[in-house]
Amino acid sequence: xxxxxxxxxxxxxxxxxxxxxxxxxxxxxxxxxxxxxxxxxxxxxxxxxxxxxxxxxxxxxxxxxxxxxxxxxxxxxxxxxxxxxxxxxxxxxxxxxxxxxxxxxxxxxxxxxxxxxxxxxxxxxxxxxxxxxxxxxxxxxxxxxxxxxxxxxxxxxxxxxxxxxxxxxxxxxxxxxxxxxxxxxxxxxxxxxxxxxxxxxxxxxxxxxxxxxxxxxxxxxxxxxxxxxxxxxxxxxxxxxxxxxxxxxxxxxxxxxxxxxxxxxxxxxxxxxxxxxxxxxxxxxxxxxxxxxxxxxxxxxxxxxxxxxxxxxxxxxxxxxxxxxxxxxxxxxxxxxxxxxxxxxxxxxxxxxxxxxxxxxxxxxxxxxxxxxxxxxxxxxxxxxxxxxxxxxxxxxxxxxxxxxxxxxxxxxxxxxxxx
Amino acid sequence: xxxxxxxxxxxxxxxxxxxxxxxxxxxxxxxxxxxxxxxxxxxxxxxxxxxxxxxxxxxxxxxxxxxxxxxxxxxxxxxxxxxxxxxxxxxxxxxxxxxxxxxxxxxxxxxxxxxxxxxxxxxxxxxxxxxxxxxxxxxxxxxxxxxxxxxxxxxxxxxxxxxxxxxxxxxxxxxxxxxxxxxxxxxxxxxxxxxxxxxxxxxxxxxxxxxxxxxxxxxxxxxxxxxxxxxxxxxxxxxxxxxxxxxxxxxxxxxxxxxxxxxxxxxxxxxxxxxxxxxxxxxxxxxxxxxxxxxxxxxxxxxxxxxxxxxxxxxxxxxxxxxxxxxxxxxxxxxxxxxxxxxxxxxxxxxxxxxxxxxxxxxxxxxxxxxxxxxxxxxxxxxxxxxxxxxxxxxxxxxxxxxxxxxxxxxxxxxxxxxx
Numbered sequence: 001x002x003x004x005x006x007x008x009x010x011x012x013x014x015x016x017x018x019x020x021x022x023x024x025x026x027x028x029x030x031x032x033x034x035x036x037x038x039x040x041x042x043x044x045x046x047x048x049x050x051x052x053x054x055x056x057x058x059x060x061x062x063x064x065x066x067x068x069x070x071x072x073x074x075x076x077x078x079x080x081x082x083x084x085x086x087x088x089x090x091x092x093x094x095x096x097x098x099x100x101x102x103x104x105x106x107x108x109x110x111x112x113x114x115x116x117x118x119x120x121x122x123x124x125x126x127x128x129x130x131x132x133x134x135x136x137x138x139x140x141x142x143x144x145x146x147x148x149x150x151x152x153x154x155x156x157x158x159x160x161x162x163x164x165x166x167x168x169x170x171x172x173x174x175x176x177x178x179x180x181x182x183x184x185x186x187x188x189x190x191x192x193x194x195x196x197x198x199x200x201x202x203x204x205x206x207x208x209x210x211x212x213x214x215x216x217x218x219x220x221x222x223x224x225x226x227x228x229x230x231x232x233x234x235x236x237x238x239x240x241x242x243x244x245x246x247x248x249x250x251x252x253x254x255x256x257x258x259x260x261x262x263x264x265x266x267x268x269x270x271x272x273x274x275x276x277x278x279x280x281x282x283x284x285x286x287x288x289x290x291x292x293x294x295x296x297x298x299x300x301x302x303x304x305x306x307x308x309x310x311x312x313x314x315x316x317x318x319x320x321x322x323x324x325x326x327x328x329x330x331x332x333x334x335x336x337x338x339x340x341x342x343x344x345x346x347x348x349x350x351x352x353x354x355x356x357x358x359x360x361x362x363x364x365x366x367x368x369x370x371x372x373x374x375x376x377x378x379x380x381x382x383x384x385x386x387x388x389x390x391x392x393x394x395x396x397x398x399x400x401x402x403x404x405x406x407x408x409x410x411x412x413x414x415x416x417x418x419x420x
Numbered sequence: 421x422x423x424x425x426x427x428x429x430x431x432x433x434x435x436x437x438x439x440x441x442x443x444x445x446x447x448x449x450x451x452x453x454x455x456x457x458x459x460x461x462x463x464x465x466x467x468x469x470x471x472x473x474x475x476x477x478x479x480x481x482x483x484x485x486x487x488x489x490x491x492x493x494x495x496x497x498x499x500x501x502x503x504x505x506x507x508x509x510x511x512x513x514x515x516x517x518x519x520x521x522x523x524x525x526x527x528x529x530x531x532x533x534x535x536x537x538x539x540x541x542x543x544x545x546x547x548x549x550x551x552x553x554x555x556x557x558x559x560x561x562x563x564x565x566x567x568x569x570x571x572x573x574x575x576x577x578x579x580x581x582x583x584x585x586x587x588x589x590x591x592x593x594x595x596x597x598x599x600x601x602x603x604x605x606x607x608x609x610x611x612x613x614x615x616x617x618x619x620x621x622x623x624x625x626x627x628x629x630x631x632x633x634x635x636x637x638x639x640x641x642x643x644x645x646x647x648x649x650x651x652x653x654x655x656x657x658x659x660x661x662x663x664x665x666x667x668x669x670x671x672x673x674x675x676x677x678x679x680x681x682x683x684x685x686x687x688x689x690x691x692x693x694x695x696x697x698x699x700x701x702x703x704x705x706x707x708x709x710x711x712x713x714x715x716x717x718x719x720x721x722x723x724x725x726x727x728x729x730x731x732x733x734x735x736x737x738x739x740x741x742x743x744x745x746x747x748x749x750x751x752x753x754x755x756x757x758x759x760x761x762x763x764x765x766x767x768x769x770x771x772x773x774x775x776x777x778x779x780x781x782x783x784x785x786x787x788x789x790x791x792x793x794x795x796x797x798x799x800x801x802x803x804x805x806x807x808x809x810x811x812x813x814x815x816x817x818x819x820x821x822x823x824x825x826x827x828x829x830x831x832x833x834x835x836x837x838x839x840x
Contacts, residue, residue, distance in 0.1 A: 019462050021453040022637055022646070024444050033441040042439050044474065045467040054464065217442055226442075280728070282707070286714025287700075290707025290728040297782055297815060299706070305734035307727055308700070308710040314725035314768055318738060348734055362717050395717060 004149050006177050008043050009035050010062040014074035014083050015157055016049040027072045027155075027162050034166055038174040039183045039230055040068060050074060055086035063090070063150040070170075073157030075140040077120040084143070087154055088127055091147055095125040101132055101141060108139045133169045137161045144169055183228055184236040186244060189257040189266070190223040191408040192420060198223045201250040209243055221401035222263065225251075253417035256408065263407040264292045264299075270414050271302045271352065278410075279348035280306030281319050281340035283331065283357040284374060289403040304348045309340065319343030330369070332357050334386050337375035345379045352414070353379040354406045360395045372398055376406040380413050424569045426597050428486040429455050429462045432478050434494035434503050435577055436469040447492045447575075447582050454586055458594040459603045459650055460488060470494060475506035483510070483570040490590075493577030495560040497540040504563070507574055508547055511567055515545040521552055521561060528559045553589045557581045564589055603648055604656040606664060609677040609686070610643040611828040612840060618643045621670040629663055641821035642683065645671075673837035676828065683827040684712045684719075690834050691722045691772065698830075699768035700726030701739050701760035703751065703777040704794060709823040724768045729760065739763030750789070752777050754806050757795035765799045772834070773799040774826050780815045792818055796826040800833050 011032070013025035025047050032042045043066060048054045055074065062069045074083030088095045102124035109116040123140050126132050133142030138161040143154035153170050155162040190198055195218040202225070206214060215226040225247060229239035248255050257266040271278055280289050286308055293303045307318045312331055315321040321339040329335045337355045345353025358374025365371035370390060377386040387409060391398040412419045431452070433445035445467050452462045463486060468474045475494065482489045494503030508515045522544035529536040543560050546552050553562030558581040563574035573590050575582040610618055615638040622645070626634060635646040645667060649659035668675050677686040691698055700709050706728055713723045727738045732751055735741040741759040749755045757775045765773025778794025785791035790810060797806040807829060811818045832839045 019452065019465065020635060021449060021456055022635070024446070024449065026444070029441060029444065032439070036441055043469050043471075045439065047465040049463050051463075215440060215442070280707075282710075284714075285711070286719070286723070287702070287707030287710025287726060287728065288714075290702075290730075291705070291711045291819075294704075294706025294708075294728075294730065294780075295816060295819075300730055303706070303730050305728045305730040305738070306707060307738065308707065308714075308725045310710075310714065310720055310723050310725040311768075317767065318725070318727065347737065348731075360714075396715060399711075399715075 004067065004177065006038075006040050006067040006151065006174055008066040009040050009068040009070060010044040010066045011042055011046070012055070012058050012062065012069065012071045013045075013047045013157070014050065014055055014071060014086075015047075016080070018047045018073070019049055025072075027157065027159060030159065030163055031070050031072070031166060034171065035068075035070075035174070036183050036185075036228075038171065038178050039181055040174060050080040050082050052082040052086045052089065055083060056089040059086065059090035059152065063147065063152060066150065068151045068153065070166075071152070071154040072162050075123070075142065075154065075156045077117070077122050077140070081122075083154060084122075084125055084127070087130075087143060087145075087152065091127065091145070091152075093128050096128055097121070098124055098126040098132065101126055104134060105139050105141075108135075131169075133165050135161055135165070136168070137164050142169065144173070180232055181230060182233050182236050183230045184233070184240055186227050186240045187259050188225040188227070188244065188247060188251070188255050189260055189263070190225055190251055190254050191221075191256045191263060191404065191411070192254050193223060193251070194218065195223055198225060198251070202247055205243075205246055205250070208246070213243075220397070221404040253412070253415075256411055261296070262292065263404055263411065265296050267407050267411050267414070268293065268296055268299055268302045270411060274414070276302070276352060276414075277304045277348075277350035278302050278352045278354070279304050279344040279350040281344035281353065281355040282306060282308050283310060283315070283340070284360040285356050285399050285403050286310060288399050289354065289356065289406065292403055292407075304350050306344060307347070315340065315343075319347060332359055332369050332373060332375060334375050334377075334388060337377040337388075338379070338384050338386050341377040341379035341384055351381055352410060354410060355379070356402055356406055358398070358402060360398045362395060374398065374402045376402060376409065378406065378410045378413055380410075382413075385409060385413060385419060424487065424597065426458075426460050426487040426571065426594055429460050429488040429490060430464040430482040430486045431462055431466070432475065432482070432489065432491045433465075433467045433577070434470065434475055434491060434506075435467075436500070438467045438493070439469055445492075447577065447579060450579065450583055451490050451492070451586060454583075454591065455488075455490075455594070456603050456605070456648070458591065458598050459601050460594060470500040470502050472502040472506045472509065475503060476509040479507060479510035479572065483567065483572060486570065488571045488573065490586075491572070491574040492582050495543070495562065495574065495576045497537070497542050497560075501542075503574060504542075504545055504547070507550075507563060507565075507572065511547065511565070511572075513548050516548055517541070518544055518546040518552065521546055524554060525559050525561075528555075551589075553585050555581055555585065556588070557584050562589065564593070600652055601650060602653050602656050603650045604653070604660055606647045606660045607679050608645040608647070608664065608667060608671070608675050609680055609683070610645055610671055610674050611641075611676045611683060611824065611831070612674050613643060613671075614638065615643055618645060618671070622667055625663075625666055625670070628666070633663075640817070641824040673832070673835075676831055681716070682712065683824055683831065685716050687827050687831050687834070688713065688716055688719050688722045690831060694834070696722070696772060696834075697724045697768075697770035698722055698772045698774070699724050699764040699770040701764035701773065701775040702726060702728050703730060703735070703760070704780040705776050705819050705823050706730060708819050709774065709776065709826065712823055712827075724770050726764060727767070735760065735763075739767060752779055752789050752793060752795060754795050754797075754808065757797040757808075758799070758804050758806050761797040761799035761804055771801055772830060774830060775799070776822055776826055778818070778822060780818045782815060794818065794822045796822055796829065798826065798830045798833055800830075802833075805829060805833060805839060
């Protein structure tokens, strides 16, 4: 293979099923991420059906425009798998049978105690001059070939087979071509600010670090600030350290974590470090907060349990919220949120308790207590803090947002950060 | 516009941000679904950056191959919005300024008490001969034009603006061209069978109804069987009735519901009809089952609440599971699952109680009780039924699967279906 620097790429996902109304090509996200790490930018993505002419046309056209074309899918043995033929046609060559590849495929089947179906001989047809990529997680071989300065990489559509070949076969080639340059990323999890507020605080840094190296993603009341830096791995890491410091200056203790999945992971880590336990009392979130906490492996050493008090009765029986408080203030109120948090903490014998009560909608709102109104409270060793807000958006959105708001309140209380 | 029948379509999503590692073009799913309802099949999808030459090339190439090209995005007023220019270039025409469109855009801004920024005059540049689609939910106009028998529809990228134009401006045209023909869908929610078992039971019907009219989707221990039928709306509905009967014959009471979001909706509807209440006791699912139930609006008239008993202590204190049982059998065992279900039922005073306890992993497994082992039980008016299984897969997958398995057990018990 040649020596050209690889800067741009295109993805082609092959498979009529990927054009159905319920399916998306997600392989391209993995490809995009891995290529970006090596400084290669995906500039076009296509999803095409099992049509040899369309696939070969797409390959030809894109190889003329970008440095690397990654094709996924259509490498199986059945009649609707047309990718091998399409590659040959795009390159103007004829497929040839390779006995060594066939022997390898037979051996793969034998490993699992099965005989290779005869139809699988089609997978032993190879593109002359191309590298045959052995599939460590399946039987369909991949293809790696270069023509007129453009690389063509063809992987099976099964995500784990695809990802393995991508990392084991393509990445080493990109590393060689890139002269050891990498594009690394680091993600700051930001809480308590909306997207535009984050942007206002960091915009002045765009010029210094490049607009294309900063991505802001908002979801469920949280913002993820993704920073990128290029260079040797050491240079890129040092640059990311510098960027992190600079962005943290503008964001202060709104930065809840770095390279974490979510606030649950942050809070669990914080309490684990102090040997403290956590309990929850959920009304409108109905168990969602517990589910978010327990989605994190190993959460059981911090999270002791919780109560989903979806009725007034259960707030009384399980959490000890007084009947009088419920009657006087209603289930969605500050006193009830406080009593739920304190009840969870005391019933489960923990250092920390979270209480959430609200109206997630779409029904159940009144002029006084509209849909979206949520009260939450965190009870801790030094007392209970309550907050409330009317959240906009759908039921699902409101529930996720308030679960994150409650986790963030706990994070701030437990870490001594300002509680806004 | 002409009279050609519209059968095939392609989607082009314009926007460099859609090529990032965290973003997918989901507008194409809405387009695919709506077009399918009118018998139009999407045969190719592309995502391209804000590059006028690439966008115009894609439009030209696809208009030569399909009956309808739908472009989304790139219609805003800023310099990186190139779609209008690309359309003009693809059609070989020059954009012209339309004072009426500009007046309309100014009026849109005025409605919100704002003055139109001067940069927005670019949105009043129109394609000669094309219909300008007024945007009821934003300010960027869309474009609808026909050339050499192919339709080109161009919508803003904002999903709600896009969907409105799709339904209000494009669908009437497709209805006119389709002579009132529609392609309707109906989804059977199937529980207790894996994908291949469903396929074995229904494969003999492919010939009668067409392989392309049956889609099987598997997720989280459930299978969705999507049936399609074409014709006038009445014909298609009658055909779907017939198909539903035929497929139900093979699937029996594994069919849990029709056109429902999930099992939670089915179970809530079933218990609501009988005026019965439900409580949950969750260990390894940590609140996920409660979250699934309460994601359904109006669930509070059936779901009274639950306990997340993530520690042994909480199983004793909150659910009354006996210390001896926990010591003798361990937390992940049949007696504990039964005691949890019965405890939830009695503590919350409900007709039905669900108990789930297991090892979701990745840690915590032993040779005797491996990762994936889950016990679940449903306590009802006529007694308690227990099941257990070692589920394969990730923590997240195991948790979702067992939550659905428990809901299905309750569905079967409450509806008098066989409990396998």
